[in-house]
Amino acid sequence: MNQLSKPEDRDAYVKATSEDVDERLLSLLSVATAHGKEHLLIKYMPDGYYKDPIGNLWYFIGKRSEHKTMFSSHMDTVHGKLVEAVVPMITDDGIVYGTTPTGLPSVLGADDKVGMYIMLRLLEAKVPGVYCFHVGEECGGIGSSWVAKERPALLNNIDRCIAFDRAGYTDVITEQYDQCCSEEFAKDLAAQINKGMPAMSLFEPDNTGVFTDSANYTDHIAECTNLSVGYFNQHTVNEHFDNYWLEELFIPAILKVEWSELITKRTPGDSDYGYDFNLCTKHGRKEYKDSLKPYNTYGSYGGYGGYSNNDPWSYLTVNSAWGALPSLSPLDDYPSAGLAVIEKALEKQIVAKGSTAFAKDTAQLMQVVQSMEASLATCEEKLNTQAILIANQRSLLGQAEEKLLDCNGKPLFVQ
Numbered sequence: 001m002n003q004l005s006k007p008e009d010r011d012a013y014v015k016a017t018s019e020d021v022d023e024r025l026l027s028l029l030s031v032a033t034a035h036g037k038e039h040l041l042i043k044y045m046p047d048g049y050y051k052d053p054i055g056n057l058w059y060f061i062g063k064r065s066e067h068k069t070m071f072s073s074h075m076d077t078v079h080g081k082l083v084e085a086v087v088p089m090i091t092d093d094g095i096v097y098g099t100t101p102t103g104l105p106s107v108l109g110a111d112d113k114v115g116m117y118i119m120l121r122l123l124e125a126k127v128p129g130v131y132c133f134h135v136g137e138e139c140g141g142i143g144s145s146w147v148a149k150e151r152p153a154l155l156n157n158i159d160r161c162i163a164f165d166r167a168g169y170t171d172v173i174t175e176q177y178d179q180c181c182s183e184e185f186a187k188d189l190a191a192q193i194n195k196g197m198p199a200m201s202l203f204e205p206d207n208t209g210v211f212t213d214s215a216n217y218t219d220h221i222a223e224c225t226n227l228s229v230g231y232f233n234q235h236t237v238n239e240h241f242d243n244y245w246l247e248e249l250f251i252p253a254i255l256k257v258e259w260s261e262l263i264t265k266r267t268p269g270d271s272d273y274g275y276d277f278n279l280c281t282k283h284g285r286k287e288y289k290d291s292l293k294p295y296n297t298y299g300s301y302g303g304y305g306g307y308s309n310n311d312p313w314s315y316l317t318v319n320s321a322w323g324a325l326p327s328l329s330p331l332d333d334y335p336s337a338g339l340a341v342i343e344k345a346l347e348k349q350i351v352a353k354g355s356t357a358f359a360k361d362t363a364q365l366m367q368v369v370q371s372m373e374a375s376l377a378t379c380e381e382k383l384n385t386q387a388i389l390i391a392n393q394r395s396l397l398g399q400a401e402e403k404l405l406d407c408n409g410k411p412l413f414v415q
Contacts (some may be wrong), residue, residue, distance in 0.1 A: 021088060038075035060130055068129070069128070071164070073165060078111075078234075185262060
């Protein structure tokens, strides 16, 4: 499978059209939707949805007794709130990435517009189930957390929640910092998908999940997972997805899955672990957010989970289980300080409970630390580039103002 990740590869791209990429997916990708702008996508959604008070969009296909499967994706992306448009570009072999309207590299938003598109295809095929297009996943699962707390009845009688929001080609996620589905369910689902997949792209259970909206439903739904949908380098200007794999392999395979026949083993609320990372919305994101002062330096461009305006470290959260964050001034580096607190707290738990159970989680968390540190450097480079662009635009404005007047001081163009 092709995975382009180097900026120099972009010379091979051309602007994608509806002949290259399905028009529905192209439309979704072309609109940047930071949290709070998800409503801009409604015009691309089919009729018949229910919009709940927080903004999630719901569809119910089939008889109520058939609503045993829930499909999940999210409408928000990590773009900054001032970003409005993305131009999808494509290679000859179907790899899609994004640029700005002026041609600069851009976050594409495949996370999770690709997931949305997959669900639109399932809706089109009238696959029975409950469909939820969530708001605010990139800000800690705002929409799904609200559902779990305020509208749990919407989750009644559902045995499985399938999220389409995982990078790569092969993952059926079994853990999102805690068990979210049984190994038996993951193997059964993988086996059904693999009936339509080539040998080099076979799905299998994977326990290295981080977070998507299905994690907020594990107390209400027995089997909650997240599937790879063929995107890579999410949250960065190098984000891209494999349109050939998506259209020719994955979607045809997904459409043939017998969802109602999947094994259900896990009991809602069950966990294989005796600890709680408290990293998701349902475990206290508000307490962490309220402890921070507004800090806009990084915007929401790039980074692990994105840094959204006035919510600088919106993905990982810290509460009493990890220890309080230190008091910081607006000039302090919130992300780095927050990571230091998590590292220290994790070390304390390892000493207290033994290192064996935490070895895998320590490695995962270190990857998060390294990713966020790299994103800080990327953000600094972005700020420097923006400063140069602003200076150039100011110079051009000055030249334009001079040209508007002729030598007599009158407007050059008169209606």
